[in-house]
Amino acid sequence: MANTGRAGRQSRVATLPPRERILDAAEELFTREGIKAVGVQAIADRAGTTKMALYRHFATKDALVEEWLRIVAADYTAVFDQLETAHPDDPRAQILGMARFIADGLPGISHRGCPFINSLAELPDRAHPARRLIEAHKAGQARRLTGLCARAGLTDPDEAAAEITFVLEGAQVSTQNASVERVGERLMRIVQGVLDRHSAR
Amino acid sequence: MANTGRAGRQSRVATLPPRERILDAAEELFTREGIKAVGVQAIADRAGTTKMALYRHFATKDALVEEWLRIVAADYTAVFDQLETAHPDDPRAQILGMARFIADGLPGISHRGCPFINSLAELPDRAHPARRLIEAHKAGQARRLTGLCARAGLTDPDEAAAEITFVLEGAQVSTQNASVERVGERLMRIVQGVLDRHSAR
DNA sequence: ATCCAACGAGACCGATCGGTATCGCTTGAG
DNA sequence: CTCAAGCGATACCGATCGGTCTCGTTGGAT
Structure with missing residues (x-):
């Protein structure tokens, strides 16, 4: 991206x-x-x-950092929006599309992880504007994902959304370390499994 | 820890x-x-x-950083060892014990995440000794976890171990952001689910 | 009692940091 | 054509960084 x-x-x-x-x-x-x-x-x-x-x-370096993160966040949100218009009545496809987007991005960020996670590590001050921006973005994504899970008819949308969030973040972190091989496909398989498992039987 | x-x-x-x-x-x-x-x-x-x-x-600040990370890694390994001696013939209990250890530690690291993940963000150079130390530690943990999954009789140990790793890392990252509430219990529930799902039926 | 190694205190070094001031040059809208 | 705004270059500022040096003190083993 x-x-x-x-x-x-x-x-x-x-x-x-x-x-x-x-x-x-x-x-x-x-x-x-x-x-x-x-x-x-x-x-x-x-x-x-x-x-x-x-x-x-x-005005300052911090302001530049903030603007950069704002753009990154906007890019992610744009992907979300685009998926929404592409699959207006298929929340499941939207979720899988987001996972696919992350999975495909993994090789590109090899050994460097997610900009948000890395920036959080360098911004311990919760009052820092850039940090507030990240937290707001993550909160929005989580809310949106939970909504999609609900619309997809999953039995426990909160649980499913949390599960997917954990896996998505964890995959990005793990990409920094070891064999990046097959992480993307593994990620897709896991998310798919979460969706299936939480579906009403 | x-x-x-x-x-x-x-x-x-x-x-x-x-x-x-x-x-x-x-x-x-x-x-x-x-x-x-x-x-x-x-x-x-x-x-x-x-x-x-x-x-x-x-000798240098870097050496201090390295020694600090070495201690943190040793602490984690010690917990692993302790679980192994406590449940020598119950790999499943060992895995759940490790997840419990992480889950219980989440409130303590609230809004500050895992030291390893944060340090990786600040050490982009893969040749940095401290980074090599982290990668070696993570690789060892992954190998150990995969072995436990195999001994637990899971159908696909690699997949299960990766799944658990993702969830564990993701939970620690997510703790930095939002409502830390119930993250620990949610984490335990998910790991438990992974074990059940990969068990031979 | 002695002696040496580790310690506390603080001055000091060069490098680099974020941020500012100054000064020509270019350029495009009126 | 004009002229102000934006630009590139460079010197500069105070603060802080990692790391070194000196020196006077101290305390435990011999």
Whole structure:
């Protein structure tokens, strides 16, 4: 998901405006190295611009972090929305679509995990705006997933949603470690099993 | 697990040697604030000693981080061992015991997650000794869990172990966010379900 | 009693951090 | 054509980082 910008230098033609390049660079570096490990200078360099230009668009580094996470969250929500319009009357397909989206993304984030989980680790302060954003996003996703489970006719929507959430998060975490092989398919099989098991018999 | 040292000032009597106090302080601060966010000065202060004393026992900050993670990993392994001696011929009880241990620990790590997962987020470099330590520990736990699943007579030990791992990690991650309520019991119920489902009928 | 190793205290170092100030240059809307 | 706004470059600021050095004290084994 995301990572729209090419990795190369500032292309000669059709260069994006500085603000977008900065956000692309931030996405790349924050994801790969972590928030605290990346300095604003490095972000400016990778964006092919300067620190001053960065501070013309973002008040502080924290504000940039927040905006980056807002975009990531919006990307996830967009996938959810898109699945909803694609399968308006099939909540089960929406759930499996979300799982498929996560599963397919696993190889790409190999050894680097989920941006949200990693950012939470670097933002211990619950009052931090970026952290509040993450928690709000996760809460919204959980509510939405629970709703889908209910509409899918599962016997215990709360339990099923929690189960799926655990498995989804756990798969992303586990991808950081060991053999990434078959994690995606394993994940799909498990989610499928959860749905079947909670279905009214 | 761990957190053996009292939280208070350096007690007047029976004060632990500096090295232990430093490790206790590191455990406390690294867990609560994160690795990168904590300076060696802060660790020394909390241990009631000085930076110099710290560097007499640990070559670098990284070495201290590594030693801390080694202790945490050893604590987990010790619980595993203890369960093995308690239920030598009941692999199922061992698995449930481990899940119970995690579940009971969830309220304690509320909003701060698992030290391993958080540390992975702050150690993007796969060659970092501390990271290698974590990966080795996780690999060992996974192997052990798979073995238990096999001995428990589950039809697909690999699948069952992966499922349990995902759920365990996911529960710890999710504890950082929302309503921590009932997460422990929910976790136990899910693991129990995984065991039942994979049992030969 | 002695002596040495570990300790507490604190100054100090170079590097890097987030963030600001200054100054030309480009550029596109009026 | 004009001119202000946005831009790139660079120097700079105070604070903090990990890590080193010195020195005076202390306490347990011999």
